Amino acid sequence: MVRNAAIIGRGHNQVVHGPDPTAHAEILAIRDACATLGRFDLAGCELFSTCEPCPMCYAAAWWARISTTHYGCTRHDAERFGFDDAAIYDDLEGRGPRQGGSSRAAVCAQVLLLEVDHLVAA
Numbered sequence: 001m002v003r004n005a006a007i008i009g010r011g012h013n014q015v016v017h018g019p020d021p022t023a024h025a026e027i028l029a030i031r032d033a034c035a036t037l038g039r040f041d042l043a044g045c046e047l048f049s050t051c052e053p054c055p056m057c058y059a060a061a062w063w064a065r066i067s068t069t070h071y072g073c074t075r076h077d078a079e080r081f082g083f084d085d086a087a088i089y090d091d092l093e094g095r096g097p098r099q100g101g102s103s104r105a106a107v108c109a110q111v112l113l114l115e116v117d118h119l120v121a122a
């Protein structure tokens with residue numbers, strides 16, 4: 001993570017070492033940068049990553065308000081090496097093979113809508 005041409009956060013993948021499925025390099029770099037700056041807002045910062053961030057890391061970059069993300073290879077490049085980020089994007093868009101074409105996000109949204117209806121009716 002870079003801000004004003006200075007490195008303010010670093011991270012490398014520790015998923016297997018953790019073991020922690022959320023310990024992607026981007027997430028750890030965001031956490032490190034937040035600790036450095038003492039805030040969650042990383043506006044004005046630039047994230048540099050070897051590969052296009054997965055949906056989790058992309059969302060984290062959005063939440064952190066990172067200004068620009070630079071990456072070297074795409075999700076399609078990563079797919080050739082066994083990473084299935086493209087399948088996650090398919091799932092989010094309701095085309096996931098594991099869900100028979102429906103998205104896990106849609107299922108969760110439906111549950112939350114039912115919960116809201118229940119709460120409003122109470």
Ligand SMILES: [Zn+2]
Pocket residue numbers: 024025026053054055056057058
């Ligand atoms: Zn990631």
